[in-house]
Amino acid sequence: MKRKLLIDKAGVPGIASYEVYRREGGYRSVEKALKSMSPDDVVEEVKKSGLRGRGGAGFPTGMKWSFLAKPEGVPRYLLCNADESEPGTFKDRYLMEHIPHLLIEGMIVSSYALGANTSYIYIRGEYMWILHILERAIAEAYQAGWLGKNIMGSGYNLDLHVTPGAGAYICGEETALIESLEGKRGNPRIKPPFPAVKGLWGCPTVVNNVETIAAVVPIVNDGGDEYAKIGIGRSTGTKLISACGNIQKPGVYEIELGLSVEEFLYSDEYCGGMKNGKQLKACVPGGSSVPILPHFLVTKTAQGESRLMSYESLADGGFQTGSMLGSGGFIVYDEDQCIVRNTWNFTRFYHHESCGQCSPCREGTGWMEKVLHRLEYGHGKQEDIDLLWDIQAKIEGNTICPLGDAAAWPVASAIRHFREEFEWHVNESKLSQQRNYGRVSEKTFVNATA
Amino acid sequence: MAKVTIDGHTIEVPDGTTILNAARMIGGNIVPPAMCYYSPLKGSGGKCRTCLVEVSKGSEKDPRPMPKLVASCSTPVMDGMEVKNTSSPRTLEARKGVVEFLLINHPLDCPVCDQAGECHLQDLAFEHGAAKTRYEFDRRTFDKIDIGPYIKLHMTRCILCYRCVYTADQITGSRMHGVMKRGDASEISTYIEKAIDNDFSGNVIDVCPVGALTDKTFRFKSRVWYTKPLDAHRECDKCCGKAVLWNVGDEIYRVTARKDQYGEAEEFICNTCRFEKKSMSDWIVEGPRKIDRHSVISANKYFEPVPEHTPLLNKA
Ligand SMILES: Cc1cc2nc3c(=O)[nH]c(=O)nc-3n(C[C@H](O)[C@H](O)[C@H](O)COP(=O)(O)O)c2cc1C
């Protein structure tokens, strides 16, 4: 049986309204937590659940929560990261649009667990209509007594605000988000100190993704152990995947972690296979930042094992032959797509979104974009490919925040797996302007895990 | 106290000291270059990435090496830490990369730039850069902007170290100065080109590591190495009144704060001292200033040979 814990009710008519949501069993977790659990009990359940951050990095949420500093007399904050701006990722949008109360319910239980009395949802500015949906839901929750002073007579107070960003991907990086929320320019902070010690207004702060916070609701309702039964190994629970590209059925799917990529990509329950009878060329399994996989490494690992939708399996083989689950933005390319163009397109994005604080990212992203543009339009040189490799290598790991890495990885992986296509763009520059290269040849990886 | 070893030199430093400052206590060529960190300015550092070093041993307690290179200016030492700067090929390679990144959009206008000769980027490029550029595209340019009567902003040369932003925040009372736009389109601006009209605004010139902020009273008057630096002071009701005069004969061409070998001001000075006191009768001269900082010039690429560690600027 495949279980859905987050969006199974998304199709219920009127579920965005408080009445229907409540009738369908909403806000039970708040009742349960406030009446029968201490904040530490909630943290304990989240730890047991094995829940890992759904924003991209996959850090264990329970552990993150237990790192939160708790000095006397200093407020703590919970911030929900709804900045979702990674190309290919649109799962939080689906959740907030369809069941906004699930996020609000999650914010209440999570804030209670962390001892936060003021919490914020930071939503990307382009999601203005969702901001209004959330504002309405928050107003309903206040009216029903789930927010405000002395919630359910428990003595616990919580104010929840929703704040829009102004159109910057970088404000999804947690410390840039905090700066932005404080009304400053959204530059990532230099760490340490980490937000758990010094975050919003200098106070201890937790930043979690929308989906992470929503997942706390079923964890509290059914218990962490129950949640941990779903999934495989250290990838527990369910995950929202936003699938797009050349597939029959693009959309947002909730899967049990551990589902095979094969099934996800080809079964009618999910993506429904490739569109127009085309062949698979490549797949970016976790949002634009993660390494791209060539067709022969998508459903199988380099060892020939079946590739699963889990943190570990998608990363199997490291960056040599693997990728990452990331934020769950599953982008599929058919044989007619151009990898050089796609890499240029991604790089253009990172160039545009770099905050410009640190030199490798500020200068390197623009440089890579220009070189890729030249290659894509048939003016590239053989040395450009090595130059690109060198630029990305000098960005990766040398920047303040992970945006630099996110800009480097797509370039590195594209060259690693699709070098022959890049070379074709140089050697057959005229032809490359008329047609696409098609699929790259399959390589054998002798020492795949190195 | 924490014991730290940098390139084989061991020193004990107070807890919380950064790797960079520990290296400065040791001194010599193991000190990583720093283009954005400026010790008198709170919050500065971490941005340019020229000071990256390899931590080959985290601490006595946790000896694991740090996986990434770290910014030495903003990473505190731990007891037992072992750091590799010049002895780490990884560090040197990354630094070469950073220098290249800083240079791809930097104009090659040293021959007409007032900062030449005391430009940290020039020194950095000379020591760590490549002789040839691999960048084949148009460079980013901006129009020059007057910031009030005394200061010129030439954004094209800026490396976005943010030092002047912190100076404007921390030393001058009001915040008129900041960064607009993002990525490689970022620019330093005083809001709507408003003059940073403040008694201490001139210090943004001293903190600027390159020629992006220059003294309009000195612009194009002389190459810095033709002027002779003198320590001098005066009674001032606004600042310490301790400055360096840069003279040609008895004429004061320029007044700056006193800077150490890392280019950091010992004490900030006010605009009156900097821009308005240009007559020798305003000052009590203490003697020649020893410029203890090696530069492209002391490597005698530009001028007649000078023995190392001579106050070479006196030569002119
Ligand atoms: C450039 C950049 C953009 C990011 N954007 C988002 C985002 O839009 N949403 C998100 O949840 N996390 C984003 N993250 C990750 C956050 O920094 C942070 O790790 C996350 O919100 C933590 O939540 P989690 O532990 O629940 O995953 C981004 C990180 C970087 C470096």
Ligand code: SF4
């Ligand atoms: S890596 Fe890029 S986005 Fe991140 S701080 Fe540096 S310049 Fe800004």
Ligand code: FES
């Ligand atoms: S001096 Fe350390 S990053 Fe600039």
